[in-house]
Amino acid sequence: MTAPAGFKANGIRCGIKESRKTADLALIVSETPCTAAAVFTGNLVKAEPVKLSMEHIADGKAQAVIANAGNANACTGKQGYENAVRMAKSVSEELSVPVNDVLVCSTGVIGQQLNIEAVEKGMKELCSGLSVQGHIPAREAILTTDTVYKEDEIRVDIGGHTVTIGTMAKGSGMIHINMGTMLGFITTDCAISSAMLFSALKESAAATYNCISVDGDTSTNDTLVIMANGLAGNPEISDKGSGYKTFCAALTELNERMARKIAADGEGAERLIECCVAGAADDRAARTLAKSVVSSNLVKAAFFGRDANWGRILCAMGYSGAGFSPDKVCVSFQSRAGDIEVCRDGSQIAFDEDRASEILNEKEVRILVNLKDGHGVGKAWGCDLTYEYVKINGDYRT
Amino acid sequence: MTAPAGFKANGIRCGIKESRKTADLALIVSETPCTAAAVFTGNLVKAEPVKLSMEHIADGKAQAVIANAGNANACTGKQGYENAVRMAKSVSEELSVPVNDVLVCSTGVIGQQLNIEAVEKGMKELCSGLSVQGHIPAREAILTTDTVYKEDEIRVDIGGHTVTIGTMAKGSGMIHINMGTMLGFITTDCAISSAMLFSALKESAAATYNCISVDGDTSTNDTLVIMANGLAGNPEISDKGSGYKTFCAALTELNERMARKIAADGEGAERLIECCVAGAADDRAARTLAKSVVSSNLVKAAFFGRDANWGRILCAMGYSGAGFSPDKVCVSFQSRAGDIEVCRDGSQIAFDEDRASEILNEKEVRILVNLKDGHGVGKAWGCDLTYEYVKINGDYRT
Numbered sequence: 132m133t134a135p136a137g138f139k140a141n142g143i144r145c146g147i148k149e150s151r152k153t154a155d156l157a158l159i160v161s162e163t164p165c166t167a168a169a170v171f172t173g174n175l176v177k178a179e180p181v182k183l184s185m186e187h188i189a190d191g192k193a194q195a196v197i198a199n200a201g202n203a204n205a206c207t208g209k210q211g212y213e214n215a216v217r218m219a220k221s222v223s224e225e226l227s228v229p230v231n232d233v234l235v236c237s238t239g240v241i242g243q244q245l246n247i248e249a250v251e252k253g254m255k256e257l258c259s260g261l262s263v264q265g266h267i268p269a270r271e272a273i274l275t276t277d278t279v280y281k282e283d284e285i286r287v288d289i290g291g292h293t294v295t296i297g298t299m300a301k302g303s304g305m306i307h308i309n310m311g312t313m314l315g316f317i318t319t320d321c322a323i324s325s326a327m328l329f330s331a332l333k334e335s336a337a338a339t340y341n342c343i344s345v346d347g348d349t350s351t352n353d354t355l356v357i358m359a360n361g362l363a364g365n366p367e368i369s370d371k372g373s374g375y376k377t378f379c380a381a382l383t384e385l386n387e388r389m390a391r392k393i394a395a396d397g398e399g400a401e402r403l404i405e406c407c408v409a410g411a412a413d414d415r416a417a418r419t420l421a422k423s424v425v426s427s428n429l430v431k432a433a434f435f436g437r438d439a440n441w442g443r444i445l446c447a448m449g450y451s452g453a454g455f456s457p458d459k460v461c462v463s464f465q466s467r468a469g470d471i472e473v474c475r476d477g478s479q480i481a482f483d484e485d486r487a488s489e490i491l492n493e494k495e496v497r498i499l500v501n502l503k504d505g506h507g508v509g510k511a512w513g514c515d516l517t518y519e520y521v522k523i524n525g526d527y528r529t
Numbered sequence: 530m531t532a533p534a535g536f537k538a539n540g541i542r543c544g545i546k547e548s549r550k551t552a553d554l555a556l557i558v559s560e561t562p563c564t565a566a567a568v569f570t571g572n573l574v575k576a577e578p579v580k581l582s583m584e585h586i587a588d589g590k591a592q593a594v595i596a597n598a599g600n601a602n603a604c605t606g607k608q609g610y611e612n613a614v615r616m617a618k619s620v621s622e623e624l625s626v627p628v629n630d631v632l633v634c635s636t637g638v639i640g641q642q643l644n645i646e647a648v649e650k651g652m653k654e655l656c657s658g659l660s661v662q663g664h665i666p667a668r669e670a671i672l673t674t675d676t677v678y679k680e681d682e683i684r685v686d687i688g689g690h691t692v693t694i695g696t697m698a699k700g701s702g703m704i705h706i707n708m709g710t711m712l713g714f715i716t717t718d719c720a721i722s723s724a725m726l727f728s729a730l731k732e733s734a735a736a737t738y739n740c741i742s743v744d745g746d747t748s749t750n751d752t753l754v755i756m757a758n759g760l761a762g763n764p765e766i767s768d769k770g771s772g773y774k775t776f777c778a779a780l781t782e783l784n785e786r787m788a789r790k791i792a793a794d795g796e797g798a799e800r801l802i803e804c805c806v807a808g809a810a811d812d813r814a815a816r817t818l819a820k821s822v823v824s825s826n827l828v829k830a831a832f833f834g835r836d837a838n839w840g841r842i843l844c845a846m847g848y849s850g851a852g853f854s855p856d857k858v859c860v861s862f863q864s865r866a867g868d869i870e871v872c873r874d875g876s877q878i879a880f881d882e883d884r885a886s887e888i889l890n891e892k893e894v895r896i897l898v899n900l901k902d903g904h905g906v907g908k909a910w911g912c913d914l915t916y917e918y919v920k921i922n923g924d925y926r927t
Contacts, residue, residue, distance in 0.1 A: 176847030176855045206840050208856065208876040241840025242877045346826040347745060348841070349848040428744040428826070429922055436923025442604050442639025443746070449574030450747040457574045458606065478606040479640040518916045524827055525834025 132266040134284040135295040135320035136362035137162040139261040142268030145253030147246050148201035148239070154272035156250060158257050159316055160195040160226060165358035167193035168329035169234070170336055172353035178205035180215040180235035181352060187219070187231045191325030193358055194228045197221075198236040198273050198314055199250065200301070205241045205351040214247040221251050225258040236354050238275055238301060238313045266299065273301045273314055276523055281392040287381040289374045292365035294321040296385055302393040303345065303400075315340065315355040315389065321378055322361035323368040330371070331379040332357050339386035342418060342511040344426040345397035346520070357382075394425075394512035395495070399519030403495045404434055408509050410502040416453040417502075417509030423451030424498060425513030434496065435515040439464060439487035441473045444498060461501040466493035530664040532682040533693040533718035534760035535560040537659040540666030543651030545644050546599035546637070552670035554648060556655050556663075557714055558593040558624060563756035565591035566727035567632070568734055570751035576603035578613040578633035579750060585617070585629045589723030591756055592626045594714055595619075596634040596671050597648065598699070603639045603749040612645040619649050623656040634752050636673055636699060636711045668697045671712055674921055675701045679790040685779040687772045690763035692719040694783055698753075700791040701743060701798075713738065713753040713787065719776055720759035721766040728769070729777040730755050737784035740816060740909040742824040743795035744918070755780075792823075792910035793893070797917030801893045802832055806907050808900040814851040815900075815907030821849030822896060823911030832894065833913040837862060837885035839871045842896060859899040864891035 133140050138161050142154040169188050171181050187193065197218055204211050215235045223230035237245065270280040282299040300315035323331070336355060361367070368374040395403035406424040411417035424430055427447035433440040441462045448455065462474040468490045473482050490496070531538050536559050540552040567586050569579050585591065595616055602609050613633045621628035635643065668678040680697040698713035721729070734753060759765070766772040793801035804822040809815035822828055825845035831838040839860045846853065860872040866888045871880050888894070 174844060174847035175853070176843045203840075206843050206855070206872070206875055206877070208874070211876075241838075241844060242872070348825055348827045348844065351840075351844050351847060427746055428918075429746045432919050432922030435919060438924050440639075442601075442749075445574045445604050446572060446639060446746060446749050449572035449749060454573070457604070474604070474640070476606070477604055478609075479604070516919055516922075518919050520826075521830050521833060521914055521916050521919060524830030524914075526836050 132159065132270065132282055132297045132299045132316065132318060133263045134297040135318045137320060137360045138318045139263055139265055140269040141257050141260040141262065141265035142272030143253055143257050146249045147199055151201050154268050155199055155201045156253055156257055157198045157269040157272035158195065158222065158261065159269060159318065160261055161358055161360040163360050163362065164192060164194050164232065165360045166191060166323060166325045166328050167356065167358045168325065168332045169354060169356040170332060172350060174349050174351050176206065176351045178203050178237060178352040179207055179211035180204055180237045181354060182212060183215040183219065184234040184236065184354060187234055192232055193234050194232040195222055195226060196234045196236060196316055196356055200238050200273055200275050202237060202239040202243060202245045203241045203352050204237040204245045207244055210244055214245045217247050218250055221254045225254050234356055236314050238273065238352055241351060270299045275301060276398050277301050277303045277396055279396055281389055283385055283388050285381050285385045287377055289321065289365040289377055292363050294319065294363045294365055294378065296381055298385055298389055300389050300393060303396050303398050313350050313352050317357040319357065319359045320361065320363035321359050321368065322363065322365050323359050323378065327368050327375055328357060328359055331375065331382055334379055335383035335386045338383055339390040342422055343390045343394045344422065344513045345394065347426055391512055394514050397514035398523045399517040400514030401517055402434060402493065402515050404498065404513045404515065406498040406500065406511050408500045408502065410504055411507030411509065412454060412505040413507040414509055417507040418511065419453040420448045420451050420455065421509045421511035423447045425511045428516055431513065431516035434491060435517050437488045437491040439473050439484060439491060455502045455504055459503045463499040464490050465497040465499055466490045466495060468493050530557065530668065530680055530695045530697045530714065530716060531661045532695040533716045535718060535758045536716045537661055537663055538667040539655050539658040539660065539663035540670030541651055541655050544647045545597055549599050552666050553597055553599045554651055554655055555596045555667040555670035556593065556620065556659065557667060557716065558659055559756055559758040561758050561760065562590060562592050562630065563758045564589060564721060564723045564726050565754065565756045566723065566730045567752060567754040568730060570748060572747050572749050574604065574749045576601050576635060576750040577605055577609035578602050578635045579752060580610060581613040581617065582632040582634065582752060585632055590630055591632050592630040593620055593624060594632045594634060594754055596712060598636050598671055598673050600635060600637040600641060600643045601639045601750050602635040602643045605642055608642055612643045615645050616648055619652045623652050632754055634712050636671065636750055639749060664697065671699045673699060674796050675699050675794055677794055679787055681783055681786050683779050683783045685775055687719065687763040687775055690761050692717065692761045692763055692776065694779060696783055696787055698787050698791060701794050701796050711748050711750050715755040717755065717757045718759065718761035719757050719766065720761060720763050721757050721776065725766050725773055726755060726757055729773065729780050732777055733781040733784045736781055737788040740820055741788045741792045742820065742911045743792065745824055789910055792912050795912035796921045797915040798912030799915055800832060800891065800913050802896065802911045802913065804896040804898065804909050806898045806900065808902055809905030809907065810852060810903045811905040812907055815905040816909065817851040818846045818849050818853065819907045819909035821845045823909045826914055829911065829914035832889060833915050835886045835889040837871050837882060837889060853900045853902055857901045861897040862888050863895040863897055864888045864893060866891050
């Protein structure tokens with residue numbers, strides 16, 4: 132997260148929620164003002180910090196992101212919005228950064244007022260501790276039901292200059308197609324115009340974050356932010372030429388890695404399910420079909436039981452809305468343990484059920500679907516549906 | 530199911546699936562030819578008996594329905610279709626009814642060939658045992674993971690004649706908005722034209738069967754059939770006058786009762802969730818919002834935990850696609866134990882959590898949402914998400 136030049140971070144426990152014993156407040160700051168872009172939840176019910184951050188990023192600029200866990204500050208009305216403003220102001224005053232260059236993100240329970248006094252009280256400690264190493268407490272401070280932190284980086288050459296992109300994110304419930312991460316942060320030292328940055332973020336998110344599903348619920352707080360401070364010294368990317376293509380490909384690869392991590396750490400998940408659809412009429416149809424498969428509760432429950440129930444895969448594709456020929460579909464399962472074909476031309480073929488269970492017993496399992504209808508390809512990621520998911524969500528607030 | 534004049538039924542165990550110890554083959558027959566209508570699954574992957582029944586009902590007529598449990602005869606290709614034809618032929622020969630007046634329905638595992646020999650072998654016993662009392666074994670023979678049978682009837686006066694409508698159905702998994710029942714059968718002695726019968730079926734299904742969700746998966750086999758033999762002697766309903774309105778209202782009431790039964794008996798369910806949305810811009814928006822709430826895994830898991838997590842209800846409405854003003858929403862919970870308001874004008878109000886848990890602890894719980902945006906109302910039904918759902922579907926095929 133702080134691998135690109137000029138970025139620092141920190142994370143502390145300020146005490147937003149008494150029962151939470153780990154860090155709950157994270158800050159990411161660039162030494163210099165950044166070009167910035169963000170995509171937010173499509174949910175009509177938007178959390179108060181989302182509303183504020185949408186205003187602050189409207190000018191395509193930002194320099195700091197403050198994020199808390201333990202409280203989503205959603206469905207909290209005027210007081211909630213005021214609290215989001217106070218969070219931004221507190222950072223602005225401490226760091227002497229314009230208030231509208233501070234973005235605010237929150238995650239946690241919906242409908243309760245944020246303990247803003249705790250946030251303000253912790254701000255001096257949070258800011259004074261900013262450092263390159265601070266990405267370690269920061270990546271912990273944004274987690275909720277996540278069992279592991281998610282952080283990664285990638286380097287790429289643009290115009291003879293090494294450009295670095297760093298990222299951290301949190302999952303792990305209320306995650307569905309169309310902004311599947313509650314919070315995702317990306318930093319880069321790339322020199323890139325605001326328009327190109329937004330374009331690259333949207334393009335890469337469409338193929339990655341927007342293709343994961345944990346439970347079919349789109350959260351009120353989803354935010355994916357990228358800040359680019361230009362310190363890599365590359366010639367500024369201002370059109371969709373080769374520099375843009377290189378940057379966008381690297382960003383997509385990085386986001387795909389993170390999307391996989393989030394799906395794998397879905398609430399209660401025991402395994403990552405990757406669905407790869409090939410031979411569709413076009414890429415759009417392939418992606419729609421793959422998303423429908425990883426979103427199906429019945430497919431997810433079957434994977435929990437290591438049951439090669441391919442009929443549910445065809446069923447989930449059938450109600451996706453995308454067209455295909457059911458009698459041409461071929462389905463295989465693949466993992467580190469090997470691969471096995473289970474359906475050819477829409478019908479079952481003889482296969483060894485025990486061998487299939489072995490293959491499905493791995494931590495990462497791939498569903499390969501070939502539609503033999505065209506050249507469209509698409510991928511999506513999800514996880515199995517477990518007792519633990521039900522347990523976690525049966526009593527989340529207490 | 531056999532309450533309307535002229536209908537007989539029977540159910541037997543023919544042995545479609547060795548492990549199944551209960552009846553697996555049901556037959557419903559009218560003494561005289563019927564006007565008939567049906568709505569089928571919207572899934573692109575349609576089971577073979579669905580394809581056949583769609584052809585057979587194209588002329589708006591039917592006289593018998595044969596249905597089996599234990600095998601869905603879906604994703605079974607040409608051989609599967611031939612087996613569906615053989616099922617219809619077998620009934621046709623035994624009862625001397627035209628083959629295209631026989632509808633075929635199947636439910637059970639997808640992707641395995643049907644044991645058609647067992648069906649044919651059992652046909653003589655099935656047909657010779659047809660009787661008015663035969664609705665009792667018939668209603669058992671169509672069940673899969675259902676824990677209770679679903680059957681009901683209603684009587685109404687049309688033009689001075691008592692018209693009876695009977696029905697039976699099965700749930701209980703792979704159930705979602707848009708034909709939420711895998712199999713539903715309705716019989717009536719009403720005299721009604723084919724066009725009016727289809728119109729009444731569609732209209733009533735839109736407000737009932739199409740508003741239930743157990744797990745978000747639309748099955749490959751969903752079929753809802755109505756047969757009307759006219760023996761009640763009422764003046765034939767041939768336009769949308771008062772007779773039609775009376776018939777349609779009765780059919781809708783009957784279907785709503787059945788839809789509630791199916792949702793309440795959803796796989797693993799411990800409680801029925803009814804969501805009633807009022808004050809929407811129009812009825813269509815209200816129904817869309819109610820459906821989104823009962824389909825949310827997070828809402829369903831919260832009810833399992835008797836957790837008054839109203840934020841998830843707002844969240845689920847927010848991604849439904851229907852418009853409303855988040856800051857005007859009021860939410861209450863209601864059950865036999867009383868009622869409690871938890872959210873007013875989009876924000877939490879002080880309420881007693883223990884009292885809320887008590888109210889949510891009942892077998893039937895209602896979510897009352899008032900949007901204060903207009904006069905639209907709508908209802909939808911679902912159930913909680915439990916460990917048992919995951920268990921049932923983790924290993925369904927074996």
